[in-house]
Amino acid sequence: MRRRRTLAGPVVFDGVGLHRGEPCRLVVAPREGQGYLLARQGEEALVERLVTRGDERGTTLIFPGGARVQTVEHLLAALRGLDIDDVRLSFDGPEPPVLDGGSALFAGRLLEAGIVEKEEAADVYSVPLPLVVQWGDRLAAALPGRGFQVTYVIDYENPLIGTRRLSLSMTPSTFMDRIARARTFCLERDLEDLRSRGLARGGTLENAVVVGEGAILNPGGLLYDDEFVRHKILDFVGDLALLGCPLEGHFLAIAAGHDLHQALVERLRPFIVQGRVDS
Numbered sequence: 515m516r517r518r519r520t521l522a523g524p525v526v527f528d529g530v531g532l533h534r535g536e537p538c539r540l541v542v543a544p545r546e547g548q549g550y551l552l553a554r555q556g557e558e559a560l561v562e563r564l565v566t567r568g569d570e571r572g573t574t575l576i577f578p579g580g581a582r583v584q585t586v587e588h589l590l591a592a593l594r595g596l597d598i599d600d601v602r603l604s605f606d607g608p609e610p611p612v613l614d615g616g617s618a619l620f621a622g623r624l625l626e627a628g629i630v631e632k633e634e635a636a637d638v639y640s641v642p643l644p645l646v647v648q649w650g651d652r653l654a655a656a657l658p659g660r661g662f663q664v665t666y667v668i669d670y671e672n673p674l675i676g677t678r679r680l681s682l683s684m685t686p687s688t689f690m691d692r693i694a695r696a697r698t699f700c701l702e703r704d705l706e707d708l709r710s711r712g713l714a715r716g717g718t719l720e721n722a723v724v725v726g727e728g729a730i731l732n733p734g735g736l737l738y739d740d741e742f743v744r745h746k747i748l749d750f751v752g753d754l755a756l757l758g759c760p761l762e763g764h765f766l767a768i769a770a771g772h773d774l775h776q777a778l779v780e781r782l783r784p785f786i787v788q789g790r791v792d793s
């Protein structure tokens with residue numbers, strides 16, 4: 515049995531967001547109650563009670579009164595990846611700081627603050643039956659299984675990204691060692707379009723991999739030759755954290771993205787409500 519985990523003390527993150535480029539102070543604080551409680555512009559709600567929207571560039575949370583926080587996936591991945599169950603997240607801007615473009619700086623600072631166990635056992639939610647969302651040749655699925663297994667397949671036309679598959683048994687140490695540092699990425703040819711739509715304004719070669727026609731544009735190249743599929747797993751873990759509880763099962767994604775992750779989360783949601791003690 516695993517006990518619920520929170521932080522020993524609050525952690526403050528300052529920086530600009532990936533897409534809006536606006537400054538934000540994010541405070542991640544210990545919480546006695548259960549779950550991820552988010553606060554923005556005077557509104558407060560548990561993550562699983564928020565309306566969520568996934569599109570090709572990220573995941574947005576919408577509060578009942580209309581407040582929003584976008585691009586939450588790298589922050590939520592750090593929390594879920596480290597098996598942190600109960601925290602309050604308050605934002606004074608529209609998007610958490612992008613930091614390193616992955617989850618490593620979030621996770622590193624959370625670990626420095628210290629993680630403490632509570633008395634209560636964590637309600638780990640087990641996938642009860644195979645649930646599949648398929649859109650053409652893109653797919654996301656949740657299958658019954660032991661532990662928290664994640665498999666991702668990417669298939670990009672650009673040969674620098676290419677076709678890759680990675681399957682991991684996710685634990686805090688696997689998350690830190692293999693996933694947390696993988697950075698967000700985009701194609702150079704999409705950058706102008708993104709910027710014209712007000713996106714990627716906080717993106718730099720320090721926090722995002724930019725893939726050109728024949729080369730990676732970042733001076734240091736990639737951190738791993740399969741950094742792209744590692745980052746997709748990071749995004750998937752962050753999006754699955756929207757369910758608000760630790761998960762047991764095998765989670766599979768093929769050529770997916772935030773939109774399809776979100777559709778799988780919606781398929782899983784009714785089972786989670788039934789399966790959980792509502793506090």
Ligand SMILES: [Zn+2]
Pocket residue numbers: 587588698745749
């Ligand atoms: Zn991402």
